[in-house]
Amino acid sequence: MTVLWRPSAARVAQARLTTFLRGQGQLGADGQVDYARAHAWSLADPEGFWSAVWQFGPVMGEAGDTVFVPGEAMWAAKYFPQAQLNFAENLLQRTGPGEALVSLDETGRTRRVSWDALHAQTAAFQDLLQQAQVMPGEGVAAILPNGPEAIIAMLGSAASGAVFCSASPDFGARAVLDRFTQVAPAVLILCDGYHYAGKRVSIADKCREIVAGLPSVRLVIQVSRLQEPCEPGRVDWDASIDRAGTGTPVFQRLPFDHPLYVVFSSGTTGAPKCIVHRAGGVLLQHLKEHQLQCDLHEGDRVFYFTTCGWMMWNWLASALASGATLLLYDGSPFEPDGYRLFAFAAQERCTFFGTSARFLGAAAKAGLRPNEHFDLGSLRTLASTGSPLAPEGFDYVYQAISDNVQLASISGGTDILSCFVGPDPTAPVRRGEIQAPGLGMAVEIWDEAGQRLVGQPGELVCTRPFPSLPLGFGADPDGSRYRAAYFEHFPGVWRHGDLAEETVHGGYVIHGRSDAVLNPGGVRIGTAEIYRQVEQLDEVLEALAVGQQWQGQERVVLFVKLRADQVLDDALEDRIRAGIRAGASPRHVPALILQAPAIPRTRSGKLTELAVRELLHGRPVTNREALANPEALEFFEKVLAPAD
Numbered sequence: 001m002t003v004l005w006r007p008s009a010a011r012v013a014q015a016r017l018t019t020f021l022r023g024q025g026q027l028g029a030d031g032q033v034d035y036a037r038a039h040a041w042s043l044a045d046p047e048g049f050w051s052a053v054w055q056f057g058p059v060m061g062e063a064g065d066t067v068f069v070p071g072e073a074m075w076a077a078k079y080f081p082q083a084q085l086n087f088a089e090n091l092l093q094r095t096g097p098g099e100a101l102v103s104l105d106e107t108g109r110t111r112r113v114s115w116d117a118l119h120a121q122t123a124a125f126q127d128l129l130q131q132a133q134v135m136p137g138e139g140v141a142a143i144l145p146n147g148p149e150a151i152i153a154m155l156g157s158a159a160s161g162a163v164f165c166s167a168s169p170d171f172g173a174r175a176v177l178d179r180f181t182q183v184a185p186a187v188l189i190l191c192d193g194y195h196y197a198g199k200r201v202s203i204a205d206k207c208r209e210i211v212a213g214l215p216s217v218r219l220v221i222q223v224s225r226l227q228e229p230c231e232p233g234r235v236d237w238d239a240s241i242d243r244a245g246t247g248t249p250v251f252q253r254l255p256f257d258h259p260l261y262v263v264f265s266s267g268t269t270g271a272p273k274c275i276v277h278r279a280g281g282v283l284l285q286h287l288k289e290h291q292l293q294c295d296l297h298e299g300d301r302v303f304y305f306t307t308c309g310w311m312m313w314n315w316l317a318s319a320l321a322s323g324a325t326l327l328l329y330d331g332s333p334f335e336p337d338g339y340r341l342f343a344f345a346a347q348e349r350c351t352f353f354g355t356s357a358r359f360l361g362a363a364a365k366a367g368l369r370p371n372e373h374f375d376l377g378s379l380r381t382l383a384s385t386g387s388p389l390a391p392e393g394f395d396y397v398y399q400a401i402s403d404n405v406q407l408a409s410i411s412g413g414t415d416i417l418s419c420f421v422g423p424d425p426t427a428p429v430r431r432g433e434i435q436a437p438g439l440g441m442a443v444e445i446w447d448e449a450g451q452r453l454v455g456q457p458g459e460l461v462c463t464r465p466f467p468s469l470p471l472g473f474g475a476d477p478d479g480s481r482y483r484a485a486y487f488e489h490f491p492g493v494w495r496h497g498d499l500a501e502e503t504v505h506g507g508y509v510i511h512g513r514s515d516a517v518l519n520p521g522g523v524r525i526g527t528a529e530i531y532r533q534v535e536q537l538d539e540v541l542e543a544l545a546v547g548q549q550w551q552g553q554e555r556v557v558l559f560v561k562l563r564a565d566q567v568l569d570d571a572l573e574d575r576i577r578a579g580i581r582a583g584a585s586p587r588h589v590p591a592l593i594l595q596a597p598a599i600p601r602t603r604s605g606k607l608t609e610l611a612v613r614e615l616l617h618g619r620p621v622t623n624r625e626a627l628a629n630p631e632a633l634e635f636f637e638k639v640l641a642p643a644d
Helices: 009-014 016-023 035-044 046-056 087-091 115-131 148-160 173-180 204-212 237-242 279-293 311-322 340-347 357-365 391-401 480-486 527-534 570-583 609-616 630-639
Strands: 003-005 099-105 110-114 139-143 163-167 187-191 193-196 199-202 219-223 259-264 274-278 301-304 325-330 352-356 381-385 406-409 411-413 418-422 443-446 458-462 494-502 508-513 540-550 553-562 592-595
Touching: 003 391, 003 406, 009 016, 016 046, 016 279, 035 046, 046 279, 087 148, 087 279, 087 311, 099 115, 099 148, 110 115, 115 148, 115 219, 115 237, 139 148, 148 163, 148 187, 148 237, 148 311, 148 325, 163 173, 173 204, 187 204, 219 237, 259 279, 259 311, 274 279, 279 311, 279 418, 301 311, 301 340, 311 325, 311 352, 325 340, 340 352, 352 357, 357 381, 357 391, 381 391, 391 406, 411 494, 443 494, 480 494, 508 527, 508 609, 527 540, 527 553, 527 570, 540 609, 553 570, 570 592, 609 630
Parallel strands: 099 325, 139 163, 139 187, 163 259, 187 219, 301 325, 301 352, 352 381, 381 406, 553 592
Antiparallel strands: 099 110, 193 199, 259 274, 411 418, 443 458, 458 494, 494 508, 540 553
């Protein structure tokens, strides 16, 4: 694993992780950060570590006398059982005329919201909730673009103790109802439409269908993005919120475990899981990740390319608690050209730039070289998540974006609304490797017998409780579905569902989802290992590999989407097979390679390997609205007859 970047001595000295560990007497014997030592302390002394995170944040609220109470099972453990806090109060600690939010949409419209204005608009939204007699624990649901309205609605909901959930406006009506009916929200915020890829998209008819399908809703608020008039019976956001005066939110302090968010799994092979997250756990985890792992400082300018339907939106929003300015973008990242996000980052002097591995791969395929067009000197950290970032993706960042950034590849999930593995701002970045386990996260890689592995792929597990364990699932009163999802494969231990590898450096490599692992000849293969080799070919834009039962055995079937001027002929097939054989192993070579017109993905950009696998075995995929491009499945339904 080649070292691609090392932090300077000055950067290490100024890192918030260094300051934090020094204050706790947890620096190494040489007075420098010893991350392995710090991680061991965070696990051995959960009371001391999480109490220190609370104080360092700092968290506004009463911590109480007890920090950690072990439970009879991992999911029953309690952090800060006596604490009282309010999530929104912690995100709105700053005041003044400085920028809290900078929002850009595809049309070029830029909006700037000061900290004082954010307070006032949060208070105005909270007033609407009070008028609708929304009580703590009731649901507020939003179908909104990634702009100021979504942040304000979340803050106002959290200030009042309501539970917030959101979806992107490109979701279909059925996909929204599959999610929101599980919450039974009292309030629904929706927009009239959005712009994407140069198109004006009205969602008025879809919103009427959604409103009709949510009988629990008492208040509907409409945000105008297409300048359509507010429909009868709805409250106009612009008139009620945008023109707010100088009000102040009222923050209701509630228990640490009070529900804050409901987030949803992708739901490509069934109904989406309705995952309920606790306010205190999300706040502590995000403070730790932002300040200690990602080195966010007050005044930083933080961007993440996300929609309101992906957990990275929730993660981004929490950066307000560290006094950072949020940079929000809504629209296609390739409209009018692939440089849109980099131009925004340069213009706004972005210090933390987050995106998906898929976007970086697409930028590399398009030959984009942002460092030749923009001054990105303000950028300290570039984060990547959503799918494994191939080693070539690491190369691309340092060659074409900036040679002086910390590349923070991170991995966690909607399930924990945070990360299991991620960055260490005091350590080098190695090609293809996530730097470290998260502090306080007892991450290990196990074989099927529950034995720890190093240097070999296995199941990513977490062996000890952490604050952002979900409270549970909606419509699961006895918790049986929740326990079955995470704690039954290895009894009592969180199994995350990732095929991963711990390296000799103490870092991690994610090889793909373990439920999509290929098993030809009894050898477990992560799909990311195949994608890495295939997508190096200039002709190949995307790839998807699945295992298919065929004549009593499993064979690997590889689908490739090629550039518009390319055709999968024998010569290209031979090159694909040769590249996989040389770069991975003969076991990785697919039995069959087919050209696909499109590769199906979820709305957060993840490959839908399981859905394609179901179709190849003649089994239906019913929840197609969970996909960003459900029409792509038509090819896979017809391409192969299921084997006898």
